[in-house]
Amino acid sequence: xxxxxxxxxxxxxxxxxxxxxRCDPISxxxxxxxxxxxxxxxxxxxxxxxxEAQLEKSRLLSDRFSAERxxxxxxxLEIQRTEQGDSAMYLCASSxxxxxxxxxxxxxxxxLTVL
Amino acid sequence: RKEVEQDPGPFNVPxxxxxxxxxxxxxxxxxxxxxxxxxxxxxxxxxMSVYSSGNxxxxxxxxLNRASQYISLLIRDSxxxxxxxHLCVFGVSAxxxxxxxxxQLTVLP
Numbered sequence: 001x002x003x004x005x006x007x008x009x010x011x012x013x014x015x016x017x018x019x020x021x022r023c024d025p026i027s028x029x030x031x032x033x034x035x036x037x038x039x040x041x042x043x044x045x046x047x048x049x050x051x052e053a054q055l056e057k058s059r060l061l062s063d064r065f066s067a068e069r070x071x072x073x074x075x076x077l078e079i080q081r082t083e084q085g086d087s088a089m090y091l092c093a094s095s096x097x098x099x100x101x102x103x104x105x106x107x108x109x110x111x112l113t114v115l
Numbered sequence: 116r117k118e119v120e121q122d123p124g125p126f127n128v129p130x131x132x133x134x135x136x137x138x139x140x141x142x143x144x145x146x147x148x149x150x151x152x153x154x155x156x157x158x159x160x161x162x163m164s165v166y167s168s169g170n171x172x173x174x175x176x177x178x179l180n181r182a183s184q185y186i187s188l189l190i191r192d193s194x195x196x197x198x199x200x201h202l203c204v205f206g207v208s209a210x211x212x213x214x215x216x217x218x219q220l221t222v223l224p
Contacts, residue, residue: 042204108157
């Protein structure tokens with residue numbers, strides 16, 4: 001399967017714990033995005049990488065959230081001191097670099113439940 | 116005002132029906148427009164881009180009205196497989212996309 005992959009698919013954690021999610025983009029894509037989606041809402045943009053550089057961050061990305069893409073390939077999203085409000089689906093997407101816009105391909109997501 | 120507004124539905128239509136969705140956006144700097152579909156518990160997938168002059172892809176027709184700041188999606192001859200949440204999406208830049216909450220469509224046999 002050459003699509004975007006995410007691990008784990010599900011994560012249940014207790015409030016206050018730290019969690020880390022991984023995203024492996026399509027191999028030739030140099031752009032990588034993180035989104036969060038809650039029930040009944042569309043995905044909300046969190047952050048964007050071009051290669052290893054994090055170029056944009058949403059105001060939704062509080063200090064407890066950090067994302068990395070150290071070698072310009074896979075990315076990790078860490079949430080520290082999780083809160084119940086962090087419960088959501090975390091989606092990763094990737095795209096190639098074009099003049100303006102290229103289709104973003106989404107992974108299956110990591111569903112986080114904070115108890 | 117929300118950045119993107121969509122009628123959440125649900126739209127329940129019989130097979131073969133024609134159904135239309137509208138979506139309004141507030142950011143006049145938006146430059147790119149799309150419709151994505153999302154099946155239950157699945158990831159969003161691009162359905163079609165929306166071009167200024169309007170565009171058609173088989174049973175699907177998309178329109179953009181910049182003056183009134185809305186886009187539309189028309190689905191003709193609905194199939195059972197069209198059942199999904201349809202998300203309107205716009206982008207101010209090539210990087211950051213803003214998604215609507217989606218319109219739920221169920222095509223009934």
